[in-house]
Amino acid sequence: MEDAIVLRDLVVDRGRRRVLHGISCAVPRGVVAGLLGPSGSGKTTLMRAVVGVQTVGGGTVTVLGRPAGSTDLRRRVGYLTQAPSVYADLTVRENARYFAALHGRSRADADRAVADVGLSAAAGQLVGTLSGGQRSRASLACALVGEPELIVLDEPTVGQDPVLRADLWGRFHELAASGVTLLVSSHVMDEASRCDRLLLIREGRLIADDTPDAVRAAAGVSDLDEAFLRLIRASEAGSAVAAGAVGTGGEAS
Amino acid sequence: MNPRILAVTTGRILRQLRHDRRTVALLLVVPALLLTLVYYMYADQPAPPGGVSTFDRIALVMLGFFPFVIMFLVTSIAMLRERTNGTLERLLTTPLAKADLLFGYGIAFGLAGAVQATVASALAYWVFDLNTAGGSELVIMIAALNAVLAVALGLFCSAFARTEFQAVQFMPVVVAPQLLLCGLFVPRDEMAGWLQAVSDVLPLSYAVEALQEVGAHAEPTGTMWRDLTVVVGATVLALVLAAATLRRRSG
Numbered sequence A: 001m002e003d004a005i006v007l008r009d010l011v012v013d014r015g016r017r018r019v020l021h022g023i024s025c026a027v028p029r030g031v032v033a034g035l036l037g038p039s040g041s042g043k044t045t046l047m048r049a050v051v052g053v054q055t056v057g058g059g060t061v062t063v064l065g066r067p068a069g070s071t072d073l074r075r076r077v078g079y080l081t082q083a084p085s086v087y088a089d090l091t092v093r094e095n096a097r098y099f100a101a102l103h104g105r106s107r108a109d110a111d112r113a114v115a116d117v118g119l120s121a122a123a124g125q126l127v128g129t130l131s132g133g134q135r136s137r138a139s140l141a142c143a144l145v146g147e148p149e150l151i152v153l154d155e156p157t158v159g160q161d162p163v164l165r166a167d168l169w170g171r172f173h174e175l176a177a178s179g180v181t182l183l184v185s186s187h188v189m190d191e192a193s194r195c196d197r198l199l200l201i202r203e204g205r206l207i208a209d210d211t212p213d214a215v216r217a218a219a220g221v222s223d224l225d226e227a228f229l230r231l232i233r234a235s236e237a238g239s240a241v242a243a244g245a246v247g248t249g250g251e252a253s
Numbered sequence B: 001m002n003p004r005i006l007a008v009t010t011g012r013i014l015r016q017l018r019h020d021r022r023t024v025a026l027l028l029v030v031p032a033l034l035l036t037l038v039y040y041m042y043a044d045q046p047a048p049p050g051g052v053s054t055f056d057r058i059a060l061v062m063l064g065f066f067p068f069v070i071m072f073l074v075t076s077i078a079m080l081r082e083r084t085n086g087t088l089e090r091l092l093t094t095p096l097a098k099a100d101l102l103f104g105y106g107i108a109f110g111l112a113g114a115v116q117a118t119v120a121s122a123l124a125y126w127v128f129d130l131n132t133a134g135g136s137e138l139v140i141m142i143a144a145l146n147a148v149l150a151v152a153l154g155l156f157c158s159a160f161a162r163t164e165f166q167a168v169q170f171m172p173v174v175v176a177p178q179l180l181l182c183g184l185f186v187p188r189d190e191m192a193g194w195l196q197a198v199s200d201v202l203p204l205s206y207a208v209e210a211l212q213e214v215g216a217h218a219e220p221t222g223t224m225w226r227d228l229t230v231v232v233g234a235t236v237l238a239l240v241l242a243a244a245t246l247r248r249r250s251g
């Protein structure tokens, strides 16, 4: 089956600065792909390009076989923005039901999505009165509720307690097992080991695109954090090493 | 546009309003208080011989003006919040069409404006004995159209504000000239030519003329219908401009 996401030489400029420098990669269907990199490395920008809200300077973004941003993709792709984007003056349940209705889903679907993110007890509470972590889970429920084929989640687990974080990752893998593709960003490396595939991005360039095991093997260490450090050093040491180690696509465009 | 999505979007906007009890109370009470104020201001002023009393003249225009100014403010801020909270960007990644959102606001706040005008009219007619030759239902209809016009202008103007402070500044810019030049303070045909020309391109002038037609004639007049057509045309124009400010892609 065709890949869920294919980027070819993706270039993005934001505010007169080049933020993504020709990224090429492919994410197969039915996996949890982690997009990891430090703050400011371009994760959000890349995700915006995938959901089709980012003006692109060059290259192509193909999502579920169609150009990113195509009309029919809007019912097939779910997007969680980094800052929670839910209505503060509605309850959790009302938010979920609204986004469910936009996707033609029922109230029961909405209530299930609220339960899936562990917010059943707060379902009747106004989002404006929730804690930061709860608010981002309310936003997550609204991204999951449409039962999309591709789910793009920008730092969904930031600020969540460890038990909930484990639950959420469990839920992501259940979804992937049912054929859904997830692209999940994080700036915390310890989440990398939970992903089926890793995209490591730094300063707008991809420095690794592989499974966690292959990344460990390439770097020759078992600790992913350490492995990333070595890959970064290697990519800085010379473009030849970087081109050999990973799929940055060679010549910059 | 999709009727189901339009309906749930309208419902969502009204639900947000309903959660804000204080705003709902202000929407209904403030016009009543201001009408009361105007009533007592002019209570002892003799009516001009053979003419309409000053209260009747002012109250009639106020009934159309409240929904205009208040719905403009409410919409600019609500839409600005959609833009700054990221909900707009998120909505535009869902099957929602731009028209679903724009018409959703138009219907929701148009209804709110109609309710506001109905309450204010009830007070004006029953308590303060407002006299109009034409029926109160025409007054309410014109007020509701004014509300929708204000929503359309608010949706458009919200694109030019980054903060709520800025959005509030658009009220004097958009609303004050329309109020000053609408014919309430100085009849339009007694203004200097260039002021008349400005007044001619401001939609509120037509809404006010339509109200004055209802005040003076028992039956709806051709002038009133023409004026309302202009108001609706201005609304459509503002909605089209507002749609142009909703970009699915941004830098």
Ligand SMILES: Nc1ncnc2c1ncn2[C@@H]1O[C@H](COP(=O)(O)OP(=O)(O)O)[C@@H](O)[C@H]1O
Pocket: A014, A015, A019, A037, A038, A039, A040, A041, A042, A043, A044, A045, A046, B251
């Ligand atoms: N709206 C914007 N205008 C200009 N530059 C931006 C904008 N948003 C982000 N950037 C810049 O783009 C780079 C990548 O940002 P981002 O994609 O948000 O990174 P990340 O999500 O990995 O933290 C940063 O240097 C940031 O300053």
Ligand SMILES: [Mg+2]
Pocket: A040, A043, A044, A045, A082, A154
């Ligand atoms: Mg980010």
